[in-house]
Amino acid sequence: MTRGYAAFPTRFPLYNAPDDLPPQYGCGPIKFNGSNNALYERHLLFDNALSPSEVGDRERYEAIARSVRDVLSQRWQQTEETYSRENPKRVYYLSMEFLIGRSLSNNILNLRLDPMARRFFAENQLDELAILAQEPDAGLGNGGLGRLAACFLDSMATMQLPGMGYGLRFEYGMFKQQIVNGWQCEQPDNWLRRPDPWEVARPQLAVTIEFGCSFEVRGGNLKATAGASTLLGIPYDRPIVGYGGKTINTLRLWASAATNSFDFQGFSAGEFVSALAERLTAETVTRVLYPDDSTSMGQGLRFVQEYFLVACSLADLVRRFRLNNSDWNCLPDKVAIQLNDTHPCLTVPELMRILLDDAGLDWELAWDITKRMLAYTNHTLLPEALEKWPLRWFELMLPRHLEIILEIDRRLREEIVTRWPEDNDRAERAGIVERGAGHLVRMAHLAIAGSHSTNGVAAIHSRLLRDVTVRDLAELYSDRFSNKTNGVTPRRWLLMSNPGLANCITNAIGDRWITNMADLELLKPLAEDGEFIAAVGMAKRQAKLRFAEWLKSQAGIQVDPDTIFDSQIKRIHEYKRQLLNGLRIVALYNRLRENPHVDMQPRTFFFAGKAAPAYQVAKLIIKFLNNLADTIDGDPAVHGRLRVVFLPEYCVSMAERLIPASDVSNQISTAGYEASGTSNMKFMMNGALTIGTRDGATIEMAEAAGEENFFLFGLTAEQVAAGRDWYNPWWHYENEPETRAVLDLILSGHFTRHEPMIVDALRNILLIGGDTYRHLADLGSYMAADLRLQSLYTKQEAWTRRAILNIASSGKFSSDRTIAEYANEIWHVSPCPVP
Structure with missing residues (x-):
């Protein structure tokens, strides 16, 4: 019988041969035995300084998690040492979201420790489900984009690929959802309220990020003002355990901090709040996942978050590259960067800035290296989700990046006009800078122009992306577009x-x-x-x-x-x-x-x-x-x-x-x-x-x-x-008896008694407003x-x-x-x- 399917890649195996794998429920390459019970007891006592009778399930969870981390730490370090020694080409996956879920049960499974863990819980008379429930879901993502990134990291580690994820260490997740009288109410998701036993702070690897403006918290909002400023990016690492524990890659998350966290003289003079202002302002950058983007202040914070992620990550990976390589021309042979949607697309001008200003390369060489290093995944066809940032924000916060973007835009327009001299509108449609009201920078266009690969995530999505959403760029760079249908671990x-x-x-x-x-x-x-x-x-x-x-x-x-x-x-x-x-x-x-x-x-x-x-x-x-x-x-x-x-x-x-x-x-x-x-x-x-x-x-x-x-x-x-020009929902209401009966019952207020506002809103969505989504x-x-x-x-x-x-x-x-x-x-x- 033929195994698999024809499209399955064959350049390298997904995993070692079966005889190299331990039995499914046997001991893996990392063993969990009696000595680990001692690890648990040591953590329980010395991390808490409490007697066994005083600890609760939360303390037990932390002790178990730290014991498992102790078990995997040597392999984690060996993985990094191997990459440093072998100097392979490495993949860096940049994403604003990593919806990783809980780590303890997943790490136990991937380390092949589950039978021993079950025995451990039984022997110590511990409630396994109650203890596992003590770990909050990490507030690092919201939906499919972030969960996909987490699945991809799992697969890279399992397949022994030298990969690394870069994201932001949000102190608060999107929000905790409560339902009150049927309505969604948002509460803070302070998932880091208690210590996270999986993360390892690396303050010695902090990077300094420069902005062309200063920031201050005014009226509860983060505002940009004149004058240069700097932020510190503090890395926090989390292990990404491949199945079998053979490879343990890293997810590095950046937390923002102030270069001077405390004004001692101001505090001594009685200015107690303002003495901490710089620290509070800096930490705001990574405080919350997805600030409210219905306001310009929320959008501005999002813009700062995206640049902070990009600048910290590029500084870090360039540092790593320079440890083993002296020739900038070798960057594309040693580094592949995947941009997960438009959020990290400021990577294009930031990488160009590094190559032009720090490395001293000429434009043509820097641009060639940038395109060969970068690849972009598009995740949406919705126009509102294809980010566009005002030109004035670049002028205020990132003036050097604006110069680079304008030059990229000029060259792109020249290329389009040269190829299609009779099409007067094509350059405007495909340009990076939208010259209408507001002068916006189209981030998706910037990513496509500045990378060697753009992919959609399903066959129909990739086709519509090429044929409709960015048709002009797809015709210009047809060899750069492909499909990579998503998957889950x-x-x-x-x-x-x-x-x-x-x-x-x-x-x-x-x-x-x-x-x-x-x-x-x-x-x-x-x-x-x-x-x-x-x-x-x-x-x-x-x-x-x-x-x-x-x-x-x-x-x-x-x-x-x-x-x-x-x-x-x-x-x-x-x-x-x-x-x-x-x-x-x-x-x-x-x-x-x-x-x-x-x-x-x-x-x-x-x-x-x-x-x-x-x-x-x-x-x-x-x-x-x-x-x-x-x-x-x-x-x-x-x-x-x-x-x-x-x-x-x-x-x-x-x-x-x-x-x-x-x-x-x-x-x-x-x-x-x-x-x-x-x-x-x-x-x-x-x-x-x-x-x-x-x-x-x-x-x-x-x-x-x-x-x-x-x-x-x-x-x-x-x-x-x-049907966009002629669709009429009233036809279905008038000609389909069950559709009419459904709407009549809803619009009668049967489900929304004493709430006419809801009836009016549903009537507008489904009938008066044209039923945009064809319900x-x-x-x-x-x-x-x-x-x-x-x-x-x-x-x-x-x-x-x-x-x-x-x-x-x-x-x-x-x-x-x-x-x-x-x-x-x-x-x-x-x-x-x-x-």
């Missing part, structure tokens, strides 16, 4: 999150799939094996029971595991269409009210996700979903048949529990708007069936598993684009797909058979495959095994 999202299903797979085909997901193809014949079908069905049942028990203990919410678990968990946004899902639920609710005896499978609908604080429509959608949940919950006519649950404070740890338990995955974005999606891949890998549109990576997933094993519906991206256009086909879904669920063996085919086809969507493509085709890097 199977270690966290299957092996760790779903041990029951992982055991089924391993018992059937062995454990090579953990580092070679192409092996899951071997499961396809087992979709006809009754014993394997039963085992997979039992694993799903166990996952649902575990989630139901966890939800009751954590939130006091009781759900029925015998119902269909139907989930949509992701950032709340109009284009992701949580509102369309709400319309579907109202339609089902109407059917039950009109005919209580209708044949309908009992269903629990789960929603989770955060709305950006300034995104009022997204917050309104959350409110509507919670009102919908309350109304249905209080209606005895549908009791036990429909249930809606909105889970606040969505995070990686919640996803690790809900995804394995879900029967249905909703991927229902307006076609042509979702770049890729990665939650869709996690659900597929865990045996949920997808009901979704032909958008993002869902298209490729359906191709891999067969469209007959998906519930696809709705307009295509081409149909959405073609009504797709509702009818969504309901038809839902009917097919319900029919199949009544045939549990057939349902599980399709689930198995989805699992078996999910190998292509491993981040190992994605990283192998980046390594082979963009970075041109090879593994550097640690002896």
Whole structure:
């Protein structure tokens, strides 16, 4: 039987041969034995100076985490020493977000310590779940962008690639989400309130960053004023453990600090607050992930954060390069930099500044080196997400960078005019500086011009990026554009999150799939094996029971595991269409009210996700979903048949529990708007069936598993684009009886009693405002797909058979495959095994 799939890269193996791996549940290359129990007891006593009777679960968590870090530290250091000695080409992944989740359980798994850890918890009579829950989810990201970055770091370490992540050490995450009277309320996410046992401060490697302005906190905002200033970037390192513990790479996060943190003379004179002003101002830069960008002050802070990340990271990697290399011309042979979306795109002018001003190179050589080093990943087709920064900010804060950007723009325009002399508008459309009102710098254009590679993250996204979003630049630099469909790490999202299903797979085909997901193809014949079908069905049942028990203990919410678990968990946004899902639920609710005896499978609908604080429509959608949940919950006519649950404070740890338990995955974005999606891949890998549109990576997933094993519906991206000039939601209201019944019930105030403002807002979104995201256009086909879904669920063996085919086809969507493509085709890097 042929293993894998044709597109799988073969330039280097994903992992060592099977006989080089320890048994799946045996001792790995790093051992955890009796001496580690002594490590734990030592940390428990000496880190806390408390007797055993006085410590709690938090202190136990820290002691265990520090013990595990002690175990891996030598290997971590050996990894860095190997890179220094071998001097390979290294990958530096720059991202504003790294949504890494909890580290203790993941590091135990990747170090192959899980059997010993379970024995340790049992012998010491410790509550494993209670202790693991003491670790907060790191507040370093918000959604798919940051989780993708975390998966990529896991894959690079597992594949023994010399890689490193660079990000910011946000003191506060985006926010903690609370639901009050149905509305989202934001609370501070002070995830670093207690010591983080995984991070290692490196103050000796601090870098100084210069700005062309000064900063002060005025009226609660960070403001730029005349005069130069400096900030310190303090690095904090976190270990990134590859599976098996053979390679342990580093995620380096930068914290901002003042060069002079305390004005002693001012304090002595009684100016107690102003004596600390410089320190407070400096630390503001990395205080919060994603400041409110609805104000110019919030946008300005974001701009400063992005430059701070870029400047610190480039200074650090150049320092590392210069330790072993003296020739600047060798930079592209030793360094590959991947820009994760537009946030780190100031890397282009900053690298040029270093090469021009510090290295003394001429423009042509500096520009050639810059392009050969940099690669850019685009993650969005939404115009508002393609960052543009005002020219005046560069004039005030980064005047040298503005000179460089203007020269890049001038040369780019000359190149365009030379190639298309008759097209008078092309240079303006493709230029880096938008010369209209405000004079804005287009960061995506800057990244494309200043790099050798631009990639999208799903086939449809890459095509639309080339053909629509940046068409002029794609025609100019056609050889620079490619597709790299996203992937997720199977270690966290299957092996760790779903041990029951992982055991089924391993018992059937062995454990090579953990580092070679192409092996899951071997499961396809087992979709006809009754014993394997039963085992997979039992694993799903166990996952649902575990989630139901966890939800009751954590939130006091009781759900029925015998119902269909139907989930949509992701950032709340109009284009992701949580509102369309709400319309579907109202339609089902109407059917039950009109005919209580209708044949309908009992269903629990789960929603989770955060709305950006300034995104009022997204917050309104959350409110509507919670009102919908309350109304249905209080209606005895549908009791036990429909249930809606909105889970606040969505995070990686919640996803690790809900995804394995879900029967249905909703991927229902307006076609042509979702770049890729990665939650869709996690659900597929865990045996949920997808009901979704032909958008993002869902298209490729359906191709891999067969469209007959998906519930696809709705307009295509081409149909959405073609209808922009003539689409009218009123047609659907007037001509589709169920659509009219759904809207009439909503607009009657049935779900929003005494809240006319919500009714007015929904009417405007769906009807008066033109239904931008085509909710009504797709509702009818969504309901038809839902009917097919319900029919199949009544045939549990057939349902599980399709689930198995989805699992078996999910190998292509491993981040190992994605990283192998980046390594082979963009970075041109090879593994550097640690002896």
